[in-house]
Amino acid sequence: xxxxxxxxxxxxxxxxxxxxxxxxxxxxxxxxxxxxxxxxxxxxxxxxxxxxxxxxxxxxxxxxxxxxxxxxxxxxxxxxxxxxxxxxxxxxxxxxxxxxxxxxxxxxxxxxxxxxxxxxxxxxxxxxxxxxxxxxxxxxxxxxxxxxxxxxxxxxxxxxxxxxxxxxxxxxxxxxxxxxxxxxxxxxxxxxx
Amino acid sequence: xxxxxxxxxxxxxxxxxxxxxxxxxxxxxxxxxxxxxxxxxxxxxxxxxxxxxxxxxxxxxxxxxxxxxxxxxxxxxxxxxxxxxxxxxxxxxxxxxxxxxxxxxxxxxxxxxxxxxxxxxxxxxxxxxxxxxxxxxxxxxxxxxxxxxxxxxxxxxxxxxxxxxxxxxxxxxxxxxxxxxxxxxxxxxxxxxxxxxxxxxxxxxxxxxxxxxxxxxxxxxxxxxxxxxxxxxxxxxxxxxxxxxxxxxxxxxxxxxxxxxxxxxxxxxxxxxxxxxxxxxxxxxxxxxxxxxxxxxxxxxxxxxxxxxxxxxxxxxxxxxxxxxxxxxxxxxxxxxxxxxxxxxxxxxxxxxxxxxxxxxxxxxxxxxxxxxxxxxxxxxxxxxxxxxxxxxxxxxxxxxxxxxxxxxxxxxxxxxxxxxxxxxxxxxxxxxxxxxxxxxxxxxxxxxxxxxxxxxxxxxxxxxxxxxxxxxxxxxxxxxxxxxxxxxxxxxxxxxxxxxxxxxxxxxxxxxxxxxxxxxxxxxxxxxxxxxxxxxxxxxxxxxxxxxxxxxxxxxxxxxxxxxxxxxxxxxxxxxxxxxxxxxxxxxxxxxxxxxxx
Numbered sequence: 077x078x079x080x081x082x083x084x085x086x087x088x089x090x091x092x093x094x095x096x097x098x099x100x101x102x103x104x105x106x107x108x109x110x111x112x113x114x115x116x117x118x119x120x121x122x123x124x125x126x127x128x129x130x131x132x133x134x135x136x137x138x139x140x141x142x143x144x145x146x147x148x149x150x151x152x153x154x155x156x157x158x159x160x161x162x163x164x165x166x167x168x169x170x171x172x173x174x175x176x177x178x179x180x181x182x183x184x185x186x187x188x189x190x191x192x193x194x195x196x197x198x199x200x201x202x203x204x205x206x207x208x209x210x211x212x213x214x215x216x217x218x219x220x221x222x223x224x225x226x227x228x229x230x231x232x233x234x235x236x237x238x239x240x241x242x243x244x245x246x247x248x249x250x251x252x253x254x255x256x257x258x259x260x261x262x263x264x265x266x267x268x269x
Numbered sequence: 270x271x272x273x274x275x276x277x278x279x280x281x282x283x284x285x286x287x288x289x290x291x292x293x294x295x296x297x298x299x300x301x302x303x304x305x306x307x308x309x310x311x312x313x314x315x316x317x318x319x320x321x322x323x324x325x326x327x328x329x330x331x332x333x334x335x336x337x338x339x340x341x342x343x344x345x346x347x348x349x350x351x352x353x354x355x356x357x358x359x360x361x362x363x364x365x366x367x368x369x370x371x372x373x374x375x376x377x378x379x380x381x382x383x384x385x386x387x388x389x390x391x392x393x394x395x396x397x398x399x400x401x402x403x404x405x406x407x408x409x410x411x412x413x414x415x416x417x418x419x420x421x422x423x424x425x426x427x428x429x430x431x432x433x434x435x436x437x438x439x440x441x442x443x444x445x446x447x448x449x450x451x452x453x454x455x456x457x458x459x460x461x462x463x464x465x466x467x468x469x470x471x472x473x474x475x476x477x478x479x480x481x482x483x484x485x486x487x488x489x490x491x492x493x494x495x496x497x498x499x500x501x502x503x504x505x506x507x508x509x510x511x512x513x514x515x516x517x518x519x520x521x522x523x524x525x526x527x528x529x530x531x532x533x534x535x536x537x538x539x540x541x542x543x544x545x546x547x548x549x550x551x552x553x554x555x556x557x558x559x560x561x562x563x564x565x566x567x568x569x570x571x572x573x574x575x576x577x578x579x580x581x582x583x584x585x586x587x588x589x590x591x592x593x594x595x596x597x598x599x600x601x602x603x604x605x606x607x608x609x610x611x612x613x614x615x616x617x618x619x620x621x622x623x624x625x626x627x628x629x630x631x632x633x634x635x636x637x638x639x640x641x642x643x644x645x646x647x648x649x650x651x652x653x654x655x656x657x658x659x660x661x662x663x664x665x666x667x668x669x670x671x672x673x674x675x676x677x678x679x680x681x682x683x684x685x686x687x688x689x690x691x692x693x694x695x696x697x698x699x700x701x702x703x704x705x706x707x708x709x710x711x712x713x714x715x716x717x718x719x720x721x722x723x724x725x726x727x728x729x730x731x732x733x734x735x736x737x738x739x740x741x742x743x744x745x746x747x748x749x750x751x752x753x754x755x756x757x758x759x760x761x762x763x764x765x766x767x768x769x770x771x772x773x774x775x776x777x778x779x780x781x782x783x784x785x786x787x788x789x790x791x792x793x794x795x796x797x798x799x800x801x802x803x804x805x806x807x808x809x810x811x812x813x814x815x816x817x818x819x820x821x822x823x824x825x826x827x828x829x830x831x832x833x834x835x836x837x838x839x840x841x842x843x844x845x846x847x848x849x850x851x852x853x854x855x856x857x858x859x860x861x862x863x864x865x866x867x868x
Contacts, residue, residue: 079323080334083441084341088349091448093413094318096405099453102339103520105458107470110461113315115470117515117543122479130466130513132542134483139850146629151539153486158395158475158512160537161627162654164777166751167605170867172625172657180610184757191612193606201540201636202655207629209619210614246276248548249620249632258481269481 121258128259130178133157135255141223141268142261143208143216143235145254146195147179150203163199186219207251210239224265232262270602271615274634278594281552281638282587285559285677289583291801292560293567299450300423300443301360301572311449318445329436332809335424336802338440339417343798347384351376353406358401364399364747365474371397374786381790383410385797386679388525388532388649388772389789391780395514395535400472403863405715408521412452415561418628418681419447422565423572423803425685428808429709435810451561452527459557460523467546470519475512482507518543526557529679531649533773538600539639539652540628544748551635551652561782565684573709577827582687585832589676593665597637601627604677607867626657637662640773644669647679649772656751656759656775660859663775667762667855670769672843675726678771685804687835691826692721692807694838698824707823710816717810719802725797728768729846735764735788736850744784750777753868754861758854763789768796786796 107115118131127134134145136154147165148154165172177196184190193211213235221228238257239248262268296306319326323373330338346711354371357364371379375391382389383406392398398407420443427437429812464470490496496504500563518534522544525532539545563583570579574677604613615621620632624703627636636653643650644666655663668677675687692708696718699706706713739745739760749756758779766773774780861868 077337080338080341083322083324084338084345087324087342087441088345089442090318090321091413092346092349092405092409095448096409099456100404100408100517100520103457103464103523104470104472104517106457106461107464107519108357111406111464114464114467115519116473117469117471117476117513118467119476119478119513121610122313128481128832129511130476130639132546133511133513134507134542135478135480135482135511137482138484141484152489152506153484153508155511158514159393160395160514160535160541161393162537162540162657162776164750164775165625166656166753166775166777166858166868167623167625167659168607168755168862168867172399173607173867176608180608184610185447191610192622193619194608194611194613195619195624195629197608197611198623199629200628201626201651202535202537202542202628205628205630206542208537209629211616211618214618215727242273243548246273246280247552248630248635248856251616251629255481262481266768 089247092269120255129255130157130255132206137254137258139268140219142258143220143254146205146208147175147199148203151197154206157204160199160202160204162203183215187215189214206253206255208254210250210252213252213257219235220251220261224261224268226265234264270598271634274598277634278598278638281555282590284556285563287780288556288560289567290856291564292564293579294536295481296451296564296568297571299446300568307454307602311454315445315449315569322441326439328439330439331435332428332805335437335440336805339801340798342440342444342577343384343417346410347380350383350406350410351380353402354379356626357402360399360401360696363401363404363472366399368397368399374783375781377789378786381793382772383532384408384414384531384792386528386530386647387770387793387797388530389767389771389774389780389793390532391786393536394533395516400516403521403534404517408524411521411524411528411530411532412448414525415452415530415680416447418443418445418679419451419561420681421805422681422684425688425804425808426569426572427849428811429711431812433814452524456520456523457526459527459553460519462553463519463522463550465548467542467544467548468519469515470517470521471515472516472517475514478511478513480509480511483507487859507635524818525650526554526563526648529558529562529646529648531643533650539650540654545652546636548630551631551639554650555639555642558642558646558650559677561680562646565681569684572672576707578709581827582691583833584829585835586676586687588836589672590641592644593669593676594638594641595855597641597662597665598634600659600665601633601637601752603659605659607862607865621766623659623662628652640666641669643773644771645676645678647674647682647769647771648651649766651773654776655773656777657760660855660862662760664851664855666763666773667758668769668843668851670765671847672839674769674771675839682770688802688838689721689724690835692717693725693842694831694835695824695826697838698834702822702824704822707817707819709827710819711811711814712817717807720807723803724800725842726793729814731792731795732761732764732768733850736761737790739764739784744782748779748782748785750779751868753857754854755868758858761850762843764792767792770796850858
């Protein structure tokens with residue numbers, strides 16, 4: 077009995093050092109060595125070297141000249157990457173229905189008569205979803221093109237360039253990177269003010 | 270539902286089938302102390318560890334000593350985690366965000382949660398826990414609680430396999446071997462694969478990014494409500510920066526999944542792009558939840574000398590898995606009928622369906638599959654918010670946990686969980702033919718059945734009683750965030766998840782209150798240890814027994830008939846216990862939703 081108690085205490089200390097300290101430090105060292113970009117969050121830097129975002133983390137957009145991300149429940153402005161969260165609204169919650177109806181009404185003004193792709197009016201699980209579906213991107217092409225006074229075909233081409241198909245051809249879903257697409261738009265046609 | 274969705278689900282199950290045999294055979298070798306390819310590296314570490322911790326590796330334990338050692342180790346590690354949480358602001362290492370001490374009730378709940386392999390989280394990780402707490406406190410427990418689980422399953426297998434023996438192995442040896450031979454080497458490789466996909470692994474402070482398009486938002490006052498100026502207009506604020514949380518995520522993510530723990534580094538768990546960035550990382554995470562539990566069914570067959578029995582158990586698990594995932598996928602793909610003007614059809618251009626709380630890169634199929642897998646096993650990681658699932662889609666994870674997470678189940682916990690049901694199944698089969706039931710040559714007698722019933726009764730008792738109290742008292746209902754039947758489901762899910770040591774949540778429920786922290790913490794401890802102790806008692810009792818040769822009256826446990834009986838017993842026990850509560854929660858909500866009602 078006493079022997080097991082001593083072992084329990086010693087085992088706690090020994091395994092904490094091994095599994096709680098040495099293991100994560102080893103993985104950190106190897107990761108920084110082999111995959112430094114991924115291990116540090118794939119940050120995107122602007123021309124002046126300032127960090128403007130991460131390839132994996134979505135950002136909020138509201139101006140008509142940008143493609144909009146999905147609604148987000150993370151933080152006050154959405155897309156707060158230090159407060160990831162879903163809305164956790166249930167399917168019969170009146171707040172959910174009211175929020176979606178409000179967004180649908182706004183979006184229908186852009187493309188009257190076209191039903192809104194569902195991901196464009198629903199929040200993601202993390203509140204940081206960097207992607208929208210190809211349907212949601214296509215829905216916004218007309219608005220972005222007319223605001224920036226450029227051809228819709230030009231915008232559609234940029235959308236395709238910033239899209240990703242299913243991984244290995246069958247895993248996950250096709251998607252469009254909103255942040256990278258908007259950065260590409262700004263790079264080619266100048267920032268919208 | 271799409272063909273591609275079904276292909277992804279089919280590929281997943283096929284890969285699990287492929288993993289089962291090699292991993293199970295390897296674990297059988299590890300726990301029978303046979304030589305493996307890792308011995309040259311790991312054996313010296315093992316010897317050193319025993320010398321430092323004064324373990325006699327030749328010593329064999331009776332079930333009582335085994336249980337006692339397990340409780341001492343769980344107690345000591347739980348205490349250490351509590352202390353780390355309470356003192357994280359004083360410790361000089363790895364707290365770049367300068368997080369304060371975790372408050373006592375929350376620290377207790379979290380310590381109980383991680384010790385019991387539950388990983389219920391009443392805190393947002395990226396705003397509460399220092400990197401040191403995440404690594405040495407939380408991720409450490411992911412290893413420890415998983416190793417304990419595997420050790421217990423192996424002890425149970427020995428109880429079945431041994432004849433006329435008083436002992437069932439050595440807890441310290443089983444625990445150490447599952448760590449050094451299985452969990453740690455796998456995690457080092459797996460963590461790096463996750464990093465290659467984009468899971469972060471660093472110790473630096475959070476980054477700040479300049480938003481491409483600064484946003485105007487209404488200011489939030491000190492009372493937490495949007496601020497309105499004296500002129501009645503909203504007070505606006507410009508957000509120009511995005512703070513990007515970082516951390517040693519991949520090392521924690523690997524053991525979080527492989528150990529079926531499920532506690533996220535970040536609040537959003539595996540839906541967070543830094544925890545689960547790509548469809549491939551998502552597939553690997555789901556595979557790593559089921560890998561060890563599936564392998565253990567093969568270990569069971571190997572160590573008891575009845576390989577076909579191991580496969581019969583595997584088949585029963587697979588049947589329940591397929592039922593669950595089909596229901597969840599169907600329900601989520603149908604979408605939410607209350608949304609109008611919205612295109613919820615699956616096309617080549619979009620996943621469609623109920624996308625609230627789901628990520629575009631995973632879509633419907635992978636979110637439904639993940640929710641099924643994480644609750645079939647006692648993992649509890651999520652890649653979409655279960656709270657926002659459709660009523661029937663959310664019913665699936667809830668029912669999975671109510672069936673005691675026996676579908677592959679938690680590492681170790683799933684196997685000894687289903688073995689309890691195996692004991693009940695052969696007992697019921699014995700009653701039907703009027704003979705003393707036998708299980709792999711051992712007579713199942715009153716003592717064994719009593720212990721098995723204790724396990725099956727404590728579980729629903731604690732869930733239903735605490736749910737009932739919480740749904741009539743103010744301290745319970747004030748945490749609800751969705752009105753109507755969904756609110757009851759939130760509470761029911763919370764106690765079910767904690768009693769089942771799952772850890773997933775209908776996360777809208779505010780669990781960080783004195784009541785939910787305390788009642789939940791105790792629920793998790795009861796759910797873990799009140800299950801383990803009777804289970805070990807059965808193991809010890811079985812080990813003592815003589816074997817009797819199989820006769821014409823023996824109910825074979827290697828046939829499809831046995832698999833079907835096992836599934837029926839699991840479903841009937843679960844359904845009879847929980848059907849009334851389920852009909853007041855998700856079933857009622859489904860009917861109301863179809864009738865167009867909102868709350």
